[in-house]
Structure formats: C-alpha cells, structure tokens
Amino acid sequence: MKPLLAIILAALPFATGAAGVAPPVIGGLTRPEKTTPRISGAVLLSELSCAACHATARPDLAAKPGPDLSAVGARAHGAHLREFIANPAATKPGTTMPDVLGHLPAAERTATADALAHYLATLGGASPTFTPPAPPAVERGRNLYHSVGCVACHSPETPLADSVPLGPVAAKYSLASLAKFLEDPLAVRPGGRMPDAKLDHFEAVDIASYLLRDQTAPPPAFRPDPHLAARGKMLFTQHRCDACHTVDGPRTRPALAALDQVRPGRGCLSAQPGAWPQYSLSDAQRTAVRAALAAPEEPLSAAENVELSLTRLNCLACHQRDELGGVPANRNAHFTGKDENLGDQGRLPPPLTGVGAKLKRDWLREVVVNGASARPYLNTRMPKFGAANAEPLAHWLKQVDTLPPAEFTRVAKGDKPHEIGRELAGSKAFNCIACHTFRGKSAAPIRALDLTTMTERLEETWFHHFLANPQRFAPLTIMPGFWPDGKSPLPDVLGGDSGQQRDVLWQYLERGPEAREPQGLVLEPLVIPVTDEAVIIRRAFPGIGKRGIGVGYPGGINLSFDAGQMRLGSIWSGGFIEASALWRGQGAGQARILGKDTTTFPPGPAFAVLDSPDAAWPAPDATPRPSPHAFTGYTLDAQQRPTLRYSVEGVSVEDFFLERRDPGGRVFIERTLKFPAAPPAGLHFRVATDKLIEPRGGHEFAVGQNLRVRLPSEPLVRPAGEGKELLLPVRGELRIEYHLTATP
Numbered sequence: 048m049k050p051l052l053a054i055i056l057a058a059l060p061f062a063t064g065a066a067g068v069a070p071p072v073i074g075g076l077t078r079p080e081k082t083t084p085r086i087s088g089a090v091l092l093s094e095l096s097c098a099a100c101h102a103t104a105r106p107d108l109a110a111k112p113g114p115d116l117s118a119v120g121a122r123a124h125g126a127h128l129r130e131f132i133a134n135p136a137a138t139k140p141g142t143t144m145p146d147v148l149g150h151l152p153a154a155e156r157t158a159t160a161d162a163l164a165h166y167l168a169t170l171g172g173a174s175p176t177f178t179p180p181a182p183p184a185v186e187r188g189r190n191l192y193h194s195v196g197c198v199a200c201h202s203p204e205t206p207l208a209d210s211v212p213l214g215p216v217a218a219k220y221s222l223a224s225l226a227k228f229l230e231d232p233l234a235v236r237p238g239g240r241m242p243d244a245k246l247d248h249f250e251a252v253d254i255a256s257y258l259l260r261d262q263t264a265p266p267p268a269f270r271p272d273p274h275l276a277a278r279g280k281m282l283f284t285q286h287r288c289d290a291c292h293t294v295d296g297p298r299t300r301p302a303l304a305a306l307d308q309v310r311p312g313r314g315c316l317s318a319q320p321g322a323w324p325q326y327s328l329s330d331a332q333r334t335a336v337r338a339a340l341a342a343p344e345e346p347l348s349a350a351e352n353v354e355l356s357l358t359r360l361n362c363l364a365c366h367q368r369d370e371l372g373g374v375p376a377n378r379n380a381h382f383t384g385k386d387e388n389l390g391d392q393g394r395l396p397p398p399l400t401g402v403g404a405k406l407k408r409d410w411l412r413e414v415v416v417n418g419a420s421a422r423p424y425l426n427t428r429m430p431k432f433g434a435a436n437a438e439p440l441a442h443w444l445k446q447v448d449t450l451p452p453a454e455f456t457r458v459a460k461g462d463k464p465h466e467i468g469r470e471l472a473g474s475k476a477f478n479c480i481a482c483h484t485f486r487g488k489s490a491a492p493i494r495a496l497d498l499t500t501m502t503e504r505l506e507e508t509w510f511h512h513f514l515a516n517p518q519r520f521a522p523l524t525i526m527p528g529f530w531p532d533g534k535s536p537l538p539d540v541l542g543g544d545s546g547q548q549r550d551v552l553w554q555y556l557e558r559g560p561e562a563r564e565p566q567g568l569v570l571e572p573l574v575i576p577v578t579d580e581a582v583i584i585r586r587a588f589p590g591i592g593k594r595g596i597g598v599g600y601p602g603g604i605n606l607s608f609d610a611g612q613m614r615l616g617s618i619w620s621g622g623f624i625e626a627s628a629l630w631r632g633q634g635a636g637q638a639r640i641l642g643k644d645t646t647t648f649p650p651g652p653a654f655a656v657l658d659s660p661d662a663a664w665p666a667p668d669a670t671p672r673p674s675p676h677a678f679t680g681y682t683l684d685a686q687q688r689p690t691l692r693y694s695v696e697g698v699s700v701e702d703f704f705l706e707r708r709d710p711g712g713r714v715f716i717e718r719t720l721k722f723p724a725a726p727p728a729g730l731h732f733r734v735a736t737d738k739l740i741e742p743r744g745g746h747e748f749a750v751g752q753n754l755r756v757r758l759p760s761e762p763l764v765r766p767a768g769e770g771k772e773l774l775l776p777v778r779g780e781l782r783i784e785y786h787l788t789a790t791p
C-alpha cells in the first residue's frame with residue numbers, strides 16, 4: 048500500500064509553488080514513492096532549514112546549514128548577488144533558499160537587496176575576474192561532467208526533470224571561482240548536499256569551463272560602495288540571514304516559537320506575505336511539512352536514521368539499498384566504466400544492501416567521509432561527504448546490517464594456511480586472478496577489485512558468506528560460486544572442506560600487499576607509448592607532487608611541468624613514463640619517469656621580479672606560493688602539443704614547447720614563452736640551476752651532464768648555493784632551446 052502522503056509528494060517536481068514561482072527541489076525527494084512520509088517530512092524540514100530559526104530538540108530535523116558567505120565576494124559577481132537576494136526562486140528556480148525580503152514594499156526590497164549585495168561583495172578579497180573558457184577545456188569538462196557523477200543529481204546537457212538546479216552559473220561565477228568551489232565544495236557548503244567529487248585542479252577547471260561555456264563577456268561591473276556595504280552588514284543580521292549563513296562567527300538562531308509549538312496554518316506556512324521567510328512551497332510540500340510537524344516525536348530507529356541520511360545526502364541517486372534508490376533509467380547511460388568485461392559491476396556504483404555487514408568499520412568510514420575507492424574501473428566516483436555529515440551514517444549502517452556468524456574450522460597457522468590459500472588463488476586452482484588484480488597487476492584482461500586490499504576492507508564473516516554464494520549478494524555478478532551445493536571441486540585440498548578452503552584464502556589475503564604472488568600472474572609494466580602525437584598525463588610526478596603535467600613529444604623528448612609552481616620540473620629523452628602505479632588506486636601513485644638522462648630543475652618560482660641584478664632569487668618556501676588558480680589550463684595544437692597558460696607576478700604567460708631537429712637530425716625542444724601584456728620591470732626568468740653551468744659560446748650553456756641550452760640573449764650567470772644559476776631578463780617573448788646530449 049502506498050502511503051497517501053507519498054503519493055502527494057510524488058507529484059512534487061512538476062507542481063508550482065505560491066505566486067507561480069518554482070518550488071524548492073530536494074534531490075533526495077525526487078524518488079519519494081519509496082520513502083515513508085515520516086522520512087520525507089523530516090527531510091523537507093531539514094533541507095528548508097526551518098530549525099535554523101525555530102528551535103527543536105529533534106536531531107532528525109536539524110537544519111541544513113546555508114553556504115558559508117565569508118568569501119562570497121570573491122566567488123560570486125555582485126550583480127548576481129543583488130538579483131538572487133532580491134528574488135531567490137525567480138533567479139534560481141528550485142533553490143532551497145527562501146525569499147526573506149518578500150514582505151517589503153518593492154522599493155525598499157530593491158534597496159535592501161542592493162545594500163546586502165554591496166556588503167557581501169566586500170567579503171573574501173578581490174571580486175571574480177572574467178576569463179573566457181577555452182574550447183578544448185569545455186569539451187573535456189563536458190565529458191567529465193557527464194561521467195564522474197554530477198548528473199546523478201544535476202541535469203545532463205539535455206535537460207531532465209527531477210534535477211538539482213545549478214541556476215545561472217554564468218552570471219554568478221568566474222572560471223577561477225567556480226573551479227575553486229568545485230575543488231572543495233564542502234568548504235563553502237558544509238552540509239555535504241553538494242559532495243566533493245575529488246576533482247583535481249585540472250578537472251575542476253575543465254568542468255568549470257564547461258559550466259561557463261556560455262560566458263562570452265564579463266558580467267556587469269560591480270564596485271562595492273563602503274557606505275552601502277556598512278548598511279548591508281546591519282541588514283544582514285536584521286533580516287536573520289545569519290540564522291542560515293556564517294560570515295565570521297557561528298550562525299545565530301533568533302528567539303522565535305519552537306518548531307513543536309508553531310501553529311501550522313500561520314507564518315512561514317501560511318502562503319501569506321509577512322515578516323517571515325517565504326518558501327514558495329507547492330501545496331503538496333506544505334501539506335507534507337504540516338504532517339511532519341504534527342507527527343509524534345518518537346526518536347528514529349537506527350534503520351530510519353539510515354534511510355533519512357541516505358535520502359538527505361541523496362546517496363540513493365547512485366546506490367541501491369534494498370528496495371530504495373539506484374540509478375534511474377533516464378540517467379543510466381551516464382554511468383560508464385573502463386572495462387566492459389565486468390558487466391554492470393564495472394560501471395554502476397555497488398549496491399549498499401547489507402553494506403554495514405560487508406565493510407569493516409574503518410574502511411566504511413573512509414569511504415563515506417573521504418570517498419575512499421577500490422574500483423578504478425568505474426568512471427563515476429564515490430564522492431567525499433565529510434566527517435560531520437557522514438560519520439553518524441557509517442555508525443548506523445554498522446548497527447543495522449548484520450549477518451549470522453560463518454561456520455568453519457580455522458586452519459591452524461602451523462599448517463601454513465597462507466601457502467594453501469596462495470595455491471587456491473592461482474591459475475592451477477580457483478584462478479581468482481583471472482578476474483581480480485593482485486597488487487595492481489593482472490593476469491588477464493579482466494581487472495576487477497584488487498585481491499590484496501580485500502581483507503583490509505571486508506568483514507571476514509561477509510567474505511565467507513559471499514564466497515559461498517556470490518549470486519545471493521550480487522545476482523548479476525560474473526564472479527562464479529566455487530563450491531556448488533557447498534561441495535569443493537578440489538577434494539584433495541584440506542579434505543575438500545569448503546569452509547576451510549575459504550578460510551585459507553582469507554588468511555592468505557590477510558597478508559595484504561605483503562602476500563606472495565599467486566601462480567599465473569604476469570607482470571607487464573605499463574609503458575605509455577608516444578608515437579606521432581604528443582601525449583599528456585596529468586598526475587603526480589617525482590619532485591612535483593599532485594599538480595604534475597607530463598608531456599611526451601614525438602621524437603623522444605619528454606618533460607614534466609609543475610602547474611602548482613608554474614615551472615618546468617624535468618626534461619629527459621627516450622621512453623616517456625611507466626604508469627602502473629597510477630592505475631592502482633584512483634591516482635594514488637606517481638608516474639615513473641623512464642629517462643636515464645633526466646635533468647631536474649630547482650623547486651621554487653621560475654619567474655621573479657628582482658630589484659637589482661644581485662638581489663637573491665626567492666627561496667622556494669620564502670615566497671608566498673602562487674595562487675592555486677594561477678594555472679588556467681592549456682590548449683592543444685593539431686599534434687596535441689599543449690600551450691600552457693598561467694600567470695606569474697601579475698602577467699599572463701603562454702608557454703609552448705615544440706620538438707625540432709638540428710642540422711644533424713637530432714631532436715631538441717624549442718620553448719617559446721609569450722607575454723600578451725607587457726611584463727613588469729625587473730622580471731627575470733630562471734632557466735636552470737646546477738653545480739655545472741658552463742658557457743659554450745654564442746648564448747649557449749651546458750647545464751649538468753645531460754643538457755645544453757641555447758638562449759636568445761646574454762643571461763645573468765650568478766653563484767647559487769653550491770653551483771650557479773642562469774637568469775634571463777624578461778622584456779618580451781623568450782625563445783629557449785633545450786638540447787639533450789644523450790638524444791640519438
């Protein structure tokens with residue numbers, strides 16, 4: 048039987064609210080036919096932040112915090128802020144922010160919103176500046192947006208109903224401010240409803256470029272006026288904006304009627320304008336809120352708490368749990384994987400049915416709090432929800448999900464269980480490695496979950512139940528049952544005792560990464576080939592850290608660039624990189640450089656303004672690190688060679704490397720640094736630092752054993768540490784040649 052309220056709620060997304068304004072969209076309630084009224088009512092109250100103003104002792108009604116506005120002026124354009132504050136639901140249809148100024152006469156409302164916008168625009172430093180998105184970044188961003196999981200909650204490019212609105216992002220953000228938000232959404236929106244997709248900086252820039260693809264001109268200029276801003280600051284508390292938003296202190300709850308005492312036909316629920324926030328609720332939503340307020344105040348059971356959290360945080364947009372949730376048919380195509388052999392398990396997020404009994408407490412916590420991952424073959428990512436939002440959920444899941452103990456007799460250590468287990472896992476017995484990777488290595492084209500991390504993640508009891516009958520847990524899995532009807536096909540191992548055979552597998556895998564490799568595993572290094580086009584790998588590189596970009600050029604010269612410090616990291620010839628460490632986790636490892644003649648450039652800035660020719664070069668940690676957003680991305684030429692774009696010392700730089708051949712046919716790299724605007728006086732570029740720097744005639748210098756550079760003009764050669772440094776004054780375009788002595 049369908050509860051009446053649920054039927055009403057099912058009609059929600061298509062209804063319109065008061066005054067013809069779109070009602071708030073609550074992601075988790077777009078599939079309400081399966082959620083109980085008790086839960087949907089509580090979700091509605093928490094997502095609309097009622098308890099931010101009306102006190103309640105019920106933890107299930109706790110208010111979702113509004114965005115942290117302490118730096119909103121650097122994030123959002125002033126003109127947009129003014130419009131949004133004056134009329135939230137008309138500016139961003141479906142928003143959950145109520146209209147707080149709705150009761151004011153039109154002129155006063157406009158003036159109030161204006162003053163508030165002037166105040167907020169002063170928060171957080173410089174206001175966003177316009178950078179047009181680059182077409183290749185838009186394209187990469189479009190792919191990412193439609194594959195990493197955004198469209199589980201938001202609309203794909205072809206609009207879909209039941210989506211969490213994004214609003215007019217092009218009027219609100221700049222490329223840099225949106226990228227910054229996407230890189231760490233929990234910092235701005237601590238409630239975790241917009242979770243952290245673990246985007247690296249480049250991915251965030253790409254997705255921001257896609258979302259801002261229609262931003263072709265700067266939004267209207269907006270200069271904060273200090274007088275208006277001062278008035279706005281007052282109005283901010285006067286209108287109780289600080290009940291939902293933090294600016295510099297904690298949120299403050301006004302002294303109003305408590306939630307269990309409000310008269311449900313009045314105030315915020317009356318659909319009349321008055322000195323209270325206007326929620327533009329649909330009739331069905333208003334009915335649901337009233338019902339929730341009238342519901343008895345019994346504390347929720349652990350199972351109900353699980354359902355409440357899964358709905359509130361919209362986990363069910365990606366995951367199925369029992370009869371709830373799962374990827375809906377109209378979004379299914381956006382859930383993809385890298386390995387078709389794995390079937391749906393290689394593309395859909397795993398079901399959460401019984402997950403509390405499956406995963407160990409620590410790992411479960413790591414997954415929901417930090418988005419820990421074990422399946423590099425899925426394109427969709429498990430996002431990060433943060434401890435405050437997801438830790439209690441992990442606790443309730445452990446409480447709710449249970450399994451009876453597994454029945455087996457443990458094989459004593461003296462019998463070398465791990466060696467028997469190793470045999471069972473190998474190609475002569477159960478051949479687990481036919482489908483599972485082992486320490487990141489695989490024996491076959493199928494590369495499912497790594498065997499060496501299983502015992503760290505899984506409860507032993509679950510492992511036994513699962514192996515005994517995988518189909519019971521995952522009906523469509525390609526993982527076979529090895530003990531049909533409980534009987535082992537290997538009667539000679541441990542007397543054919545299936546429980547003991549599972550036990551030795553567990554004991555073997557419990558050795559984790561230290562376990563000896565099973566038989567049949569082939570170890571192929573993963574060399575990234577470079578043929579007639581350049582190849583780019585954006586990952587961690589030695590000496591650079593996460594913000595590395597590796598480029599392999601046709602002809603066999605390769606380089607790494609540090610997009611955190613805006614400098615060349617290293618250059619080498621021969622093979623490009625070996626990347627197996629990268630495929631093991633979602634990018635946990637570093638790329639291994641294959642060159643034997645690598646020249647490494649010093650950490651720290653490559654550009655600096657020097658007041659005099661003997662002013663010291665800034666030390667790597669003495670200078671403020673460049674803003675993480677100084678790197679604005681790259682464009683590619685027809686051969687996929689990147690032009691890196693960034694700004695240093697207030698000027699923008701276009702940095703391009705081209706492989707060329709000298710008269711003897713040997714490949715070298717020609718680097719062109721362009722400065723579209725005039726560089727500041729005293730700007731210098733540091734070409735290299737090395738123990739050995741020797742002039743070779745012309746403007747040529749040997750740098751260390753493996754590199755020769757040819758410069759466009761006479762450089763400054765100065766002592767530096769134990770060696771020397773080579774500096775070029777920057778007055779305009781620079782062209783530098785890098786010749787590797789080992790190049791064939």
Ligand code: HEC
Nearest residue numbers: 095096097100287290304309310311313314315316322323
């Ligand atoms: C920003 C603060 C704020 C938020 C958030 C808020 N309210 Fe109110 N609410 C008020 C004010 C102010 C009044 C009118 C003052 C009064 O009557 O005490 C009011 C009055 C009410 C009343 C009538 C009280 C009475 O008995 O006369 C109800 C019912 C009510 N609110 C329900 C809600 C619900 C439900 C929500 C969430 C959907 C909500 N409010 C969110 C500020 C808020």
Ligand code: HEC
Nearest residue numbers: 074196197199200211213214236240241242244254360361
């Ligand atoms: C689990 C659901 C979910 C997923 C997955 C998700 N979002 Fe969101 N997103 C939300 C919700 C809900 C909000 C509004 C949060 C609030 O009310 O504070 C939001 C807000 C946003 C905003 C802010 C809009 C504004 O008005 O400023 C942007 C931008 C955004 N999301 C982009 C993305 C991108 C890009 C991805 C993928 C990398 C993504 N989201 C993934 C649920 C999600």
Ligand code: HEC
Nearest residue numbers: 095096113114119128132142143144147163286287288291
């Ligand atoms: C009941 C809680 C509530 C109250 C009261 C409230 N807001 Fe909001 N506000 C929100 C929520 C929730 C969002 C996010 C909405 C979205 O993304 O659709 C938001 C978003 C915003 C944003 C955009 C922030 C960003 O970084 O994207 C601004 C600016 C803002 N509110 C200003 C105000 C001002 C000014 C007031 C007082 C006049 C106010 N708010 C009152 C809940 C509230």
Ligand code: HEC
Nearest residue numbers: 196199360362365396397414415420421422427428429430
């Ligand atoms: C955007 C889609 C998405 C959302 C939203 C999402 N997840 Fe996930 N989740 C995934 C993906 C993809 C994986 C697989 C990650 C992996 O192992 O590499 C996953 C894995 C998990 C796992 C590990 C399961 C296992 O058997 O290994 C748990 C537990 C989990 N998610 C819980 C949650 C919870 C709780 C929420 C809400 C707070 C949530 N997820 C929201 C996509 C999502």
Ligand code: HEC
Nearest residue numbers: 389392397422477478479481482495496501525526527552
């Ligand atoms: C024919 C392919 C195949 C073989 C052979 C195979 N598995 Fe699997 N196994 C899979 C697939 C596919 C999954 C699901 C992966 C996923 O959820 O992404 C899986 C899942 C598992 C899981 C559940 C892990 C989790 O966290 O969800 C365990 C445990 C497991 N396998 C152990 C083994 C062991 C031990 C062997 C050898 C005795 C083995 N498997 C042999 C394909 C196989």
